[in-house]
Amino acid sequence: MKPILLPLVLAASASVFWTGCGTPARRIESGGRESITTVGSIDIQDFIAAAEASVNKLLASGALDRVPMPPAILAVSGVRNDTGHQFDTDLLTKKIRVKLNTSGKALTTTTVGLGGHAEDPLAKELGAELPHRPDFTLSGKILETRSKAGKVEQSTFSFQLSLTDNRGLALWEGEEEITKQGSRATVGF
Amino acid sequence: MNVSSANLLFGASLLATCLVFTGCQTSVNTVSREPPAQRQMVTDKRVITYANLGRRVYVIGVAEAPTPGGVLQIQVEVWNRTGSAQRFNYWFEWFDSNGMQVNPTSTAKIPCLLEGGETRLLSSVAPNPLCKDFRVKFMEAKY
Numbered sequence: 420m421k422p423i424l425l426p427l428v429l430a431a432s433a434s435v436f437w438t439g440c441g442t443p444a445r446r447i448e449s450g451g452r453e454s455i456t457t458v459g460s461i462d463i464q465d466f467i468a469a470a471e472a473s474v475n476k477l478l479a480s481g482a483l484d485r486v487p488m489p490p491a492i493l494a495v496s497g498v499r500n501d502t503g504h505q506f507d508t509d510l511l512t513k514k515i516r517v518k519l520n521t522s523g524k525a526l527t528t529t530t531v532g533l534g535g536h537a538e539d540p541l542a543k544e545l546g547a548e549l550p551h552r553p554d555f556t557l558s559g560k561i562l563e564t565r566s567k568a569g570k571v572e573q574s575t576f577s578f579q580l581s582l583t584d585n586r587g588l589a590l591w592e593g594e595e596e597i598t599k600q601g602s603r604a605t606v607g608f
Numbered sequence: 609m610n611v612s613s614a615n616l617l618f619g620a621s622l623l624a625t626c627l628v629f630t631g632c633q634t635s636v637n638t639v640s641r642e643p644p645a646q647r648q649m650v651t652d653k654r655v656i657t658y659a660n661l662g663r664r665v666y667v668i669g670v671a672e673a674p675t676p677g678g679v680l681q682i683q684v685e686v687w688n689r690t691g692s693a694q695r696f697n698y699w700f701e702w703f704d705s706n707g708m709q710v711n712p713t714s715t716a717k718i719p720c721l722l723e724g725g726e727t728r729l730l731s732s733v734a735p736n737p738l739c740k741d742f743r744v745k746f747m748e749a750k751y
Contacts, residue, residue, distance in 0.1 A: 468716035481676025
């Protein structure tokens with residue numbers, strides 16, 4: 420009786436122990452202090468920080484106010500992902516667009532897009548066309564630089580943005596760099 | 609003779625200890641017209657500092673001015689009054705004239721590393737022209 424009971428008790432206590440050690444799933448604040456910070460990839464808090472800093476600088480520059488009929492009309496050109504990771508660059512551009520929209524300084528057109536591709540094809544089909552060219556186009560690039568010293572890795576992600584007016588001049592340019600260092604991902608920052 | 613040797617040894621040990629500890633610290637010598645040490649901490653209810661960080665990192669001034677587009681811009685000057693580097697996160701919250709928070713979600717927590725004795729200006733621009741007030745929060749960094 421005893422030899423059978425012992426393994427059972429051990430198995431039960433081991434399962435209780437392992438269940439207790441695991442972290443139960445829960446919802447956390449996006450970009451909050453409980454977020455996971457990785458070294459080699461762009462985390463959600465990095466996109467939030469890059470978008471916020473870019474919009475801060477763009478609003479502070481006053482470039483969007485230099486239009487004959489405010490608010491400025493903005494068309495989003497391409498933001499190229501030149502990092503080694505696959506992600507949708509809308510993670511950055513949408514945040515910028517939302518912030519610019521709520522600022523009241525710029526509105527984004529969804530019927531003018533790169534290569535004639537409208538973001539909202541139905542609106543374009545229904546004839547919702549702009550009476551004139553957009554005041555600005557927003558373009559950019561996301562780059563990655565990596566280095567390593569022993570077990571410690573470092574990644575720098577550069578978010579480069581340009582605001583071009585309808586004369587083809589870059590009226591505003593911004594670059595945000597986020598550098599992360601460590602040997603493994605951590606929870607919190 | 610023995611007493612003076614002991615004194616000498618004690619002095620040398622003290623000096624060595626001081627040198628060792630100074631070597632471990634990182635500090636910044638700032639030259640300015642008004643030394644930061646003479647400034648008084650500005651008591652501002654809009655500045656919220658978590659835990660013990662407030663004793664080490666002081667807010668010595670808050671400046672505000674409109675941008676060319678009429679949006680409020682804030683600069684908060686902070687001073688690390690210790691001799692060692694202080695790591696923290698900060699973020700701004702914005703409020704309209706009715707005291708309602710504007711864009712309450714997805715505020716970027718910005719990491720900052722202040723060397724010993726360093727002062728720095730932390731700035732933010734209001735998300736829209738309707739923002740009339742702000743709050744800045746400081747939180748000790750975990751790593």
